[in-house]
Amino acid sequence: MQVPLTLWDISLWLAITAITLLITAQLVSSYHGQPDIYINKKRLKRTALAFGTLFMVTVAIRIMGIISS
Secondary structure (H helix, E strand, O other): OOOOOOHHHHHHHHHHHHHHHHHHHHHOOOEOOOOOOEOOHHHHHHHHHHHHHHHHHHHHHHHHHHHHO
């Protein structure tokens, strides 16, 4: 059984992921619990912004689809 993945589903997934990553980047400390584990906040923030940009691209595609039909 295949589940079709629509643009709406991808857009929703990208939005939730971007928000989660942005919140995590702001709330997490550089040393989470153990000094052996280092979380690169700069890379986490860049990844969140990339997901946000991809979300905006999917929104633009959906708007273009609405305007053209």
